[in-house]
Amino acid sequence: MSENNAIEKQDLNAITIQKQDGKIIDVEDIAGRGWVGKKMVVYDPRAIRVVVPSQVGQGETISSMVNRTGSLAGINGGGFDDPQGLGNGFAPIGVIMSGGKILYTSVDGTVPQQVVAFDNMGKLIIGKYSIDELLALHVTDAVSFYPRIIANGKALPVVGDGLNPRTAIGQRADGVVVIIVIDGRQTKSIGASLKDVQDLLLKEGCVNAGFLDGGASSEMVVGNDLITHPSSRYGERRLPSGLLIFEHPDQVDVANIWEGVTDIDPGGAYDNPGYLAEHNKKQLNK
Secondary structure, three states: OHHHHOOOOOOHHHOOOOOOOOOOEEEEEEEEOOEEEEEEEEOOHHHEEEEOOOOOOOOEOHHHHHHHHOOOEEEEOOOEOOHHHOEOOOOEOOEEEEOOEEEEEOOOOOOOEEEEEEEOOOOEEEEEEOHHHHHHOOEEEEEOOOOEEEEOOEEOOOOOOOOEOEEEEEEEOOOOEEEEEEOOOOOOOOOEOHHHHHHHHHHOOEEEEEEOOOHHHOOEEEOOEEOOOOOOOOOOOOEOOEEEEOOOHHHOOOOOOOOOOOOOOOEOHHHOHHHHHHHHHHHHOO
């Protein structure tokens, strides 16, 4: 499903970015059968930038990224190598671009990868594209995840999925971006299906949409507040990328922390602070 859904190229002429004045974002509660979450509407898609951790060797929580950069809000971004579900967030999967710079890629420029990206006009591009294609499309910011669930106004097939925490992003024809973060794996919110989120984004009028990393990584931060409830037992996870919303995005410069790094350790139980603290407490109580 995810491979087939990613093939069709987008009609970028179907999106017309409207000039926006005033409010940048709105956030509201959403709920469905067995789940709760948040919806963020970003009125100017050019306010969205990909941000990465500031320290070599470990990822960074979205709360930390938002606080460090002074952004208005943020959500989790692309996927990463995650041993035992305890990875350190420093080993991305796919591609990461920010401000027109390629910060990370696991393949050469000719190999198509699953991407969620924005071009220099603020048009959301989702599907399977090589870096060469992304550069030709003037893409500035990108991460890798899947599946794409809406393409060129059409609902794409979604089958065989369960109920999980979800982070998804879509764009309306007028350029407005709709972001959905749904809590899951908790008593008050079991989680949502791919179809639940697809239906929600179709109702919002999105003509292109897809998923970012989900599960224990799903979260939304607004200002100084984590407003969703990540399912990780150790709180917010360290992540390799986030999509942050800025009042002045053109002033944001994201450093490439992977530059010159040849041996990337994805981490695991042996270096996860939450796991180690829990393990040490158990040893003391024996």
